[in-house]
Amino acid sequence: MGDACSCGGCVGSKIGCDNVLDKFPEQKADLEKYMDSLPIGKEKEANRGLLIQCLHKAQGIYGYLPESVQLFVANKLGLHLSEVYGVISFYSYFTDIPVGENKINVCLGTACFVKGADKVMAEFERVLGVKDGQTTENGKFTLGGLRCVGACSLAPVVMVNDRVYGNVTPAMVGDIIADCK
Template sequence: MEKTVLQPKNQLQRELPEEKFQELEEYINSLEEKEGALIAVLHKAQEIFGYLPRDVQLFVARKLGVPGAKVYGVVSFYNYFNDKPPGEVIINICTGTACFVKGADKIMAEFEEKLGIKAGQTTEDGKYTLNAVRCVGACGLAPVVIVGEKVYGRVKVDELDQILAKHERKDAK
């Protein structure tokens, strides 16, 4: 099989290591069936790169033989996929019914105020990404906030400074 690796053409591509493109290409080449594999390939690409910038989306499109618009459509449709680099600390606030009833909207509003961003955005310094997510399956702990891998249950608005401080101290260690 012909081996093609995307060569750096602009500043963005120079920031994306060729080794990562090679790893993704090897994964795609290992697939027995490429038709219908778009979502699986995008999951793998996001695992490798951390997000799905335009150059990665176009690389996937070329390797799978699908239009770039189709890849972009999938990336932009599913909340799981990110086309911008996430912050160092990802804050997910459950907005499912139980969490909403228990005040997730107030928690979201307070995080937005404290961080100066809206849900789905990353702070300018790249420290935090704030996301609204659907039910995380912990309704008995509503409202739920997940910071990185740490789950906080029955969160109250006045606890948000403590939650943020725990993740600041972690970086200082």
């Protein structure tokens, strides 16, 4: 898991180091308290049923799921790390890579697609110099695609953190990025 400050996992994230458990005891206590409130028993199969909600909680706390957190959750539930990692890598909501300060998500649902979301995505990729799913080197932006936020009347839609931009054209991309600073 590397030394506390040389693991290189801290790019761009507020809580970025992989050794997040020791570095942020309050957050760890928060996660531990949540997990202790669950009916964790001896039966492995039943404990597994609690895994996904624990991962949701952990990602809510740390922003991503570094190996140390995965191991912590696995140990608490009596599961193997491989089982936990298998679940994380399967579901698109979970990530084990730190995300940037601003999450830019271009809706790639069908309605947005027919209204030109692919062009908007291409423009974000060009301006930020990263591909879909990547984070800029300065850790400011993570670019991603998502499937339908249900605001199809505003298509194409871009979500920046919790804010929704509607009827986005490639020409608006620069302004949207500027808005984040």
